[in-house]
Amino acid sequence: MMVGSLYLEQLSDSDLGLLASAADARDDARRDPARLEALIDSPTTFRQLFSVPGRDPLLRGTPFLIFAVLIHRVVRDLSQASFVDEWVGPRQRVPVFDTAGLKDFGADPLRRFFLVQLLASYTNVASGSMLVRTSRGWRRRRFSELDPIRLIELAELVPEAERPSVYRRLGDLSLFLTGIFPDYAAERLVPDRERRGLERALPPAEREQAEGRDGIWLLEQLGRRAYRIARQGADRSAPLAGVLADVSENFAVARRVLNFLTDRYLYPMRRQWFGAD
Numbered sequence: 001m002m003v004g005s006l007y008l009e010q011l012s013d014s015d016l017g018l019l020a021s022a023a024d025a026r027d028d029a030r031r032d033p034a035r036l037e038a039l040i041d042s043p044t045t046f047r048q049l050f051s052v053p054g055r056d057p058l059l060r061g062t063p064f065l066i067f068a069v070l071i072h073r074v075v076r077d078l079s080q081a082s083f084v085d086e087w088v089g090p091r092q093r094v095p096v097f098d099t100a101g102l103k104d105f106g107a108d109p110l111r112r113f114f115l116v117q118l119l120a121s122y123t124n125v126a127s128g129s130m131l132v133r134t135s136r137g138w139r140r141r142r143f144s145e146l147d148p149i150r151l152i153e154l155a156e157l158v159p160e161a162e163r164p165s166v167y168r169r170l171g172d173l174s175l176f177l178t179g180i181f182p183d184y185a186a187e188r189l190v191p192d193r194e195r196r197g198l199e200r201a202l203p204p205a206e207r208e209q210a211e212g213r214d215g216i217w218l219l220e221q222l223g224r225r226a227y228r229i230a231r232q233g234a235d236r237s238a239p240l241a242g243v244l245a246d247v248s249e250n251f252a253v254a255r256r257v258l259n260f261l262t263d264r265y266l267y268p269m270r271r272q273w274f275g276a277d
Contacts, residue, residue, distance in 0.1 A: 003109040004033030006239060007040070007068065010117070015065040022048045037109065040065075041072040050265075058273065067119040074261045075106035087259045089214075090183040101253045102260065114243045115257065118172050119180075122274055148173055148222065149194050152201050164233025167226045168244070174223030175251065178216050179258025180270060186214045198222060216255075224251045 008030060011019075016030065022045040039045060046069055049057040057066045078084075078099060086096040105111055125145040144150050148170060155166040177185040190198060198218055199210045206221045227248035234241045247254050262270070 002034055003113055003239075004036040006113050007036045008033045010064045010120075011036070011068075012062050012065075015061050018048065018061055018065070019045060037072070040068045041076065045069055046073050056269075056272070062120075063123040063273070064116065064120040068116045070261060070265055071106075071112050071116050071119075074257065074264065075103075075112060077264065078102050078106055078257075078260065084256070084260055085263060086256065087182050087263075090187050093263070101250070102257055105250060105253045105257055108246075110240060110243050111246060111254075114240055114247065115254070117240075118176060119258075121172065122176050122180075145169060145173065148177075148189075148219070149197050152197065164230045167233075168230035171223045171226035171230060171244075171247070174219040174226060175247070175254055175258070178219050178223070178255045180262050180266065180274065182216060182255075182259060182262075185219055186216045188215075190215045190218065201225070220251050220255065224248050227251070 019036070019039040023039050023042055049060055049066065049069055061069075081099055083095045083097045084099055084102065085093040088094050122145075151166060151170040151173060155163050155170065158166055177189060181189075195218070199207050202210065202218075202221050202225065206225075210218060210221075225248075227244045231241065231244035231248060234244060266273075
């Protein structure tokens with residue numbers, strides 16, 4: 001499947017109309033999905049969405065379109081960057097001249113689509129509860145897509161066939177938090193009383209290294225393992241199955257791409273678009 005077809009499945013009619021108008025294209029993009037990435041990547045499209053100060057781009061396009069345009073913009077920026085301001089700790093950035101890994105990661109169309117899909121999914125997250133059988137009978141357990149501890153618990157409770165999808169979401173959450181809210185992830189996400197619960201989800205060798213590490217390190221290890229498990233249980237013919245392995249192996253690089261996106265474009269809008277900080 002061409003990546004353009006994946007975008008076509010996610011974009012609304014109004015999104016396609018906006019892309020066509022930005023490119024002054026009279027033909028329907030549905031007839032030629034291969035053109036979609038070029039339309040999304042167009043500087044004219046970016047200006048149409050982001051050039052008016054104070055206007056929320058989400059008033060003009062769906063979250064998927066907005067993040068597609070931003071991810072492509074970031075890849076374009078990185079292709080011209082000689083260095084990036086690297087996140088090294090809460091409220092700390094240092095210039096790093098090693099940008100090759102970031103450029104290579106963003107050069108792959110499926111990896112770009114993966115990041116777009118991930119970001120759009122966190123504008124509307126799920127939470128709820130389920131009944132589970134315990135030694136004391138049936139009990140109600142709550143879960144939230146924004147709580148790694150609850151997702152780990154959910155992965156242990158659901159039938160085996162459903163576990164890869166829960167681990168996929170745990171990997172997504174780890175990447176989302178470390179990429180978009182790194183200060184929060186490093187300092188405040190994991191209270192000491194819950195830290196051991198996250199560490200227990202790591203392999204023994206990594207668990208032994210966890211002492212004194214911040215939340216970013218912990219979530220990176222957790223995310224790598226979660227994506228690896230999700231990949232093992234995924235349909236190998238699915239378009240994004242290989243990307244799960246890529247992100248598992250290059251988690252820190254993917255996180256750095258999202259840090260760059262956040263610092264350059266998302267910082268003023270994070271709380272409004274994602275509802276937390």
